[in-house]
Amino acid sequence: MTNLEDALGGIDILADGGTIDTAPAKSALDDKINEHFAGAVVRKDLVKAVKGNAIVPSYVLEYLLGQYAASDDEATIQAGIETVRKILAEHYVHRNESELVKSKIKERGRYRIIDKVSVALNEKDDVYQATFAKLGISGVIVDSATVGAHPKLLVGGVWCLCDVEYFHTEDARVSPWILGSLKPIQMSNFDYDGYLDARAKFTTDEWIDLLLQSIGFNPEMFGRRGKLLQLVRLIPFVERNYNLVELGPKGTGKSHIYSEFSPHGMLISGGEVTVPKLFVNNSNGRLGLVGYWDVVAFDEFAGKKKRTDKALVDIMKNYMANKSFSRGVETLGAEASMVFVGNTSHTVPYMLKHSDLFDELPESYHDPAFLDRLHFYIPGWEVDTIRSEMFSSGYGFVVDYIAEVLKSMRNLDYSDRYQQYFTLGSDISTRDRDGIHKTFSGLMKLLYPHEQATAEEIEEILRFSIEGRKRVKDQILRIDATMADVRFGYEPIGGGWTSVTTLEEDEFPTYYRAHRTASSGDDADADMGAEAAGADRGDEGSLPRVDLTTGTDVQIEVEVPEPKLFEGHRDFAENQRGLSYETLLMPYLEGATEVELHDPYVRMSHQGRNLVELLAMIASAKDPADEINFKLFTLLEEEPEYQKKQLQMLNEIVQGAAQQGIKVDVAKDPGGHDRWIRTDTGWRINLGRGLDIFQKSDGGWFDFGNSRQEFRQVRAFGVTYIREA
Structure with a gap:
């Protein structure tokens, strides 16, 4: 280990190993949050x-x-x-202690409780009556002024701080419970201008991390794309009549935000929806959920065999398109956003090969007319299963505060803020354009409410908004071949066309384009046709032919040139799967006897693992009798304790590689932050992130990503291949 330390120019290791402060400490961002949002x-x-x-x-x-x-x-x-x-x-009233709480109210005469209160109109007696969910009492008289001030009491119920009194009378028709006071648990006001002024004090990255911490997640566990996917879940709270769908594996927190995040959202089971409950009860004229809540989310929405009400589907389609619904001869309007979340039971390539990405929906909702009303499809398969280390211990907005901020911005429209820099494709339909605009407006309100965004920042969220709508439209094209195909993309003012693809389209191009309509004119169709023709070929390097004199098959040998390695730059999107060093690097390293790797960040255990996996691939590809010289240029950790662990790790890697015929020399990297590979066969590979392209995982032995790199999600990165000789 001493030689490694000398080679890297390390600092002295403390004799006792030093100490590490394990007490949690506030980050610089936490300090900044408390400085500008004190009390909120x-x-x-x-x-x-x-x-x-x-x-x-x-x-x-x-x-x-x-x-x-x-x-x-x-x-x-x-x-x-x-x-x-x-x-x-x-x-707080626990249901199993309700009798004890009732006793306290009776004995004291008046007692304060926290409970969920719902109110209904008793038409027979012409009074409003409250029901307390946990306390288990009903028929409590509520005055009209209270109901008028808090109409959500009539639909779904509201958590409240209540003073409840007890007064018994001989009249059995009169409830002994009296509502002394009621205060919904939500803020009454906030300073919006102060919110905008404080936003300007944060960088975009800091602000996104603040929003992630406000949701309750540790931003360090997410890449940029992963953070944006989480924030899309907030758009229904900030954008009126926004229609969102998220389908994906279980346990990814799809419904959490709609049940826990805001007092303005209502989460209901997809199987419990009826027309009167959701829209209007024609018998008494009472409005349903969409008339009182900003967001109505349908949990467990997926399930092919679920029974559905055709009338509900029809009225929902009209509402999602026109923001209105009919009650007899009268047409009513509402502003509630609709969110549909459900679990998938198949992988993405399976769905693309056999059906479409909406395949899990009930049959009545697997309808192009309904699906075309959706503004964005969150690819739930990209979202990690929630683990304990993903939760934040940092500072975030008090949920009620940010909920009121988002509610206030529902009156604003930021959908045209991109137009000074970009224009959408001319063949994008009105409905596609509306979906893109609403998502873009929502992300602008969330990220740049002060409207101070650069052209690059605006381009990022415009592209993201287009992708989400494209995912919807591409799947509709599989279901309805009569729908016109759309070229999704945008054009910078005075610039060239930029097309937008979905991540699964890049990952599984063959399956993604397999069900395109014949009118799509996709180059992929021609490629697939060529592949199909190639499927009839015989062994590599020969073509099957029939000898016309004997009628027997013969093989005609043809010379197949070696495939030419790609030269140039390639970018890969965050959350993409199917990538590995074997496909990205090994074709360029084969035949090399000397390899240089410049990567200043081979410090942490997962970075050491990346290096070991590359060395193992090189060792397995070479002749066992050959030896390869591998030169690693990196930097040491500054903290003595971490430096000691790094040196131990590098020493073990050097010894392990030597046993496989790879001589690893470690030296100090003179180049700073640049990361690249050079071989004695004339290739230089510039690595945007070095070897550290894979996202963090829980590292469990039963995680398939631990066995094969192509099963891991990657971070966004780029690679440039340069032929130097």
Whole structure:
């Protein structure tokens, strides 16, 4: 290890190994968040600390934490946690303790509780009556002023702080329970101009990380594309009448935001929807969920064999297209966004090969007219299964605060902000354009509410918005061959055309384009035809022919030139699968006896693993009797303890490679941050991220990505292949 240390120009290792401070510390971003949003943010790990066995939404707990623990002072936080715990212990109603709480109300005469309250009109007696979900009481009289101030009490119910009184009378028709006061758990006001001014103090990366922490996730566990996919889930809260679908594997947190994030969203089971519940009850004229909630989300929406109400599908199609629905002879309008989330049971290539990406939907919804109303399709298969290390311990907005901010921006329209830089393709239909515009407007409100975005930043979210709508339209083309194909893309003002593809289109081009209509004119069709013709070929290097004199098959030998290696630059998208060093690098390393790798970041264990996997591929490709010289240029960690671990790791790699006929020399990289490979066969490969192209995973032994690189998701990166000799 001493030789490695000398070669890398390392600093002295502490004799006792040093100490590592394992206490959690605030990041620079956390300090900045507290500086500009004091009182409106809370440490996100506190929710778990206070929740216990209280089955309440996160926004209820964060409302309380925002009252007592919205600070960066540890003493204040701890005092606030104890206060909130005390409030929950004394006032939150557990269903199995409802009789005890009733007793407290009776004995004290008046008692404050936290419960979910819903209100219904008793037409017979012409009064409003409340039902308390946890306490288990009903028929409690509510005055008209309270109902008028909080109409959501009539639809779905609202979590509230209530003072309940008890007064018994001899009249059995009169409820002994009296509502003394009711306060919904949500903010009443906020400073929007202050929000915009504070946003300007953050970079785009910092702001995205703040939003991720506000949702409850650790931004370090997500790449840029992964962060944007999470933030698309917020667009229905900030954009009126936004129609979103997310289908993907179980356990990726598809429904969490709609049940926990905002008091303005309602999550219902897809099987519990009826026309009266969702739109209007014709018998009494009462509006349904869309009239009171900003977001109505349908959980467990997928399922081919689920029974559906055809009338509901028809009225939903009209509402999603026109923002209105009929009640007899009267037409009503609403602003609720519609979100559909469900699980998939097949892989993406399987769905593309055998059907389409909407294949899991109930038959009545597997309808081009319904699907064409969707503005964006979140590819749920790109979202990681939620793991404990993905949750944030940093600071984020108190959920109720950001929920009110997003609600206030529903009145704004940012859909034209790209037009000073870009124009959409001329053959994009009105409905496609609307989908792109609404997604773009929503992302602009979320990321750049102060409207200070560069052309590059605007291009990023415009491209992302186009991709989400293209995913919808491409699948509709598989279902309905009569629909006209669309060329999705944009054109910079005064520039050339830029086409947009979906990630699964790049990953599985053969399957993705297999069901395109004949009018699409896709080059892929011609390629597939050529591949089909090639399938009849015999062994490599020969073509089957029939001897006309004998009628028997003969082989005509033809000379097949060696394939020419690609020269130039290639970019790969975040979350893409199917990539490996074997396909990216090994064709250029074969035959080399000397290889140089310049990568200053071979420090962490996963980076060492990347190096080992490359060396193992080189070793397996060479003749066992040959030896290869491999020169690694890298840099040492600055912290003594981490440097010691790095040197141990590199030493083990050197020894292991030597046993396989690869002599690894390690030296200090003089080039700073550039990462590249050079071979004695004349190739130079410039690596944007070095070998560190794969996303972090939980590293469990049963993760298929641990066995094969092509099963891992990658980070966004580029590779340039240069022939130097």
